[in-house]
Amino acid sequence: MEETSGTAQEKTGKKQVIAFKKAIIAAGSQAVRLPFMPEDPRVVDSTGALALKEVPKRMLILGGGIIGLEMGTVYSTLGARLDVVEMLDGLMQGADRDLVKIWQKMNAKRFDNIMLKTKTVGAKATPEGIEVTFAAAEEGGTAPPPQTYDLVLQAVGRTPNGKKIAADKAGVAVTDRGFINVDIQMRTNVSHIFAIGDIVGQPMLAHKAVHEAHVAAEVIAGELQGNKELASAAFNARVIPSVAYTDPEVAWVGLTEDQAKAQGIKVKKGLFPWNASGRAIANGRDEGVTKLLFDDSPEAHGHGKILGGGMVGTHAGDMIGEIALAIEMGADAVDIGKTIHPHPTLGESIGMAAEIAHGSCTDVPPARK
Numbered sequence: 001m002e003e004t005s006g007t008a009q010e011k012t013g014k015k016q017v018i019a020f021k022k023a024i025i026a027a028g029s030q031a032v033r034l035p036f037m038p039e040d041p042r043v044v045d046s047t048g049a050l051a052l053k054e055v056p057k058r059m060l061i062l063g064g065g066i067i068g069l070e071m072g073t074v075y076s077t078l079g080a081r082l083d084v085v086e087m088l089d090g091l092m093q094g095a096d097r098d099l100v101k102i103w104q105k106m107n108a109k110r111f112d113n114i115m116l117k118t119k120t121v122g123a124k125a126t127p128e129g130i131e132v133t134f135a136a137a138e139e140g141g142t143a144p145p146p147q148t149y150d151l152v153l154q155a156v157g158r159t160p161n162g163k164k165i166a167a168d169k170a171g172v173a174v175t176d177r178g179f180i181n182v183d184i185q186m187r188t189n190v191s192h193i194f195a196i197g198d199i200v201g202q203p204m205l206a207h208k209a210v211h212e213a214h215v216a217a218e219v220i221a222g223e224l225q226g227n228k229e230l231a232s233a234a235f236n237a238r239v240i241p242s243v244a245y246t247d248p249e250v251a252w253v254g255l256t257e258d259q260a261k262a263q264g265i266k267v268k269k270g271l272f273p274w275n276a277s278g279r280a281i282a283n284g285r286d287e288g289v290t291k292l293l294f295d296d297s298p299e300a301h302g303h304g305k306i307l308g309g310g311m312v313g314t315h316a317g318d319m320i321g322e323i324a325l326a327i328e329m330g331a332d333a334v335d336i337g338k339t340i341h342p343h344p345t346l347g348e349s350i351g352m353a354a355e356i357a358h359g360s361c362t363d364v365p366p367a368r369k
């Protein structure tokens with residue numbers, strides 16, 4: 001078996017054979033390493049970045065996704081100046097651009113350079129630092145000049161460990177990319193072997209992994225105990241929330257407004273600005289917004305269910321679960337708006353966003369027609 005990296009592994013050097021009736025594969029994923037990056041302590045992935053030794057003066061975040069930006073927030077709070085390089089045309093892909101714009105405005109002071117539509121194409125270890133070269137990601141684009149950094153964080157994605165655990169020797173099918181396909185009971189193509197977490201697919205998130213693990217454990221317990229109800233457990237969640245634990249936090253779940261536009265899905269939007277929230281004002285952090293999207297198709301007859309929602313602001317990650325619950329329960333704007341939210345809380349913004357979509361909010365002026 002090929003060894004994978006990670007701190008939780010016991011390496012006894014002894015070969016042990018363990019028999020099992022049922023097994024759950026949960027071997028996770030690893031950070032992608034760019035082949036041209038030098039082996040150097042000044043080049044780290046997120047695991048290396050968590051083992052902070054000293055605060056760099058200049059740090060490059062390679063990849064403008066959630067993990068890179070979260071780590072960058074920590075390092076810049078400690079004093080590092082940040083550059084970020086991202087191949088695509090925006091940071092924090094997946095979240096609606098209007099939410100990211102608010103995060104970006106609040107965080108502009110952390111960055112010297114935000115290099116979008118830019119690829120990293122080479123890197124060299126020098127006594128002064130890691131010298132990184134860039135190229136335009138699109139034809140005709142311009143590339144920034146090479147830069148030297150005290151620390152480079154590689155955060156360009158994660159790859160599943162499927163090919164590293166010799167799963168195929170047990171007959172478990174592994175895709176070319178290293179994922180293990182499972183059904184809604186988390187069962188692989190081998191009926192007594194289950195798999196959960198990063199190794200079975202996106203999104204690579206802890207709460208998704210745990211939910212899947214519960215399903216697999218229930219199915220297995222049900223089968224071993226002859227309990228039909230447990231044995232019929234399945235992954236039926238409609239949505240999986242995402243949170244960037246940045247400052248402010250950005251959180252979203254279900255359909256995003258950008259997806260709705262791209263897919264031609266008609267939605268009614270309720271957008272509540274936090275500068276109308278007593279709690280956000282009292283906190284001195286009223287830059288946030290809460291956005292809810294409701295089905296506005298003709299079939300919904302003006303009473304469409306909630307399809308998605310997003311927030312940017314302090315504690316957004318603590319509140320996104322309410323929107324996930326509303327989606328799971330098929331709530332509409334009246335259900336959410338007429339649910340009494342305590343005052344003064346940031347959570348009120350969810351009720352008020354629903355009232356705005358419904359046209360009954362008394363806390364902000366009605367939208368101009």
Ligand SMILES: Cc1cc2nc3c(=O)[nH]c(=O)nc-3n(C[C@H](O)[C@H](O)[C@H](O)COP(=O)(O)OP(=O)(O)OC[C@H]3O[C@@H](n4cnc5c(N)ncnc54)[C@H](O)[C@@H]3O)c2cc1C
Pocket residue numbers: 001002003004005006007008009026027028029046047067161164165196197198199204205206207208209245
């Ligand atoms: C920096 C960072 C921040 C994150 N922040 C968040 C967050 O805020 N919220 C969130 O929801 N998710 C977050 N995630 C993602 C989250 O950590 C993963 O989705 C989750 O841990 C996946 O669980 P898992 O069980 O699939 O894999 P893991 O938790 O990675 O567990 C896999 C384990 O298997 C071990 N292993 C691998 N190969 C072998 C082998 N051959 N033999 C024995 N053991 C092996 C590994 O060492 C590891 O301990 C973050 C990830 C990173 C890298």
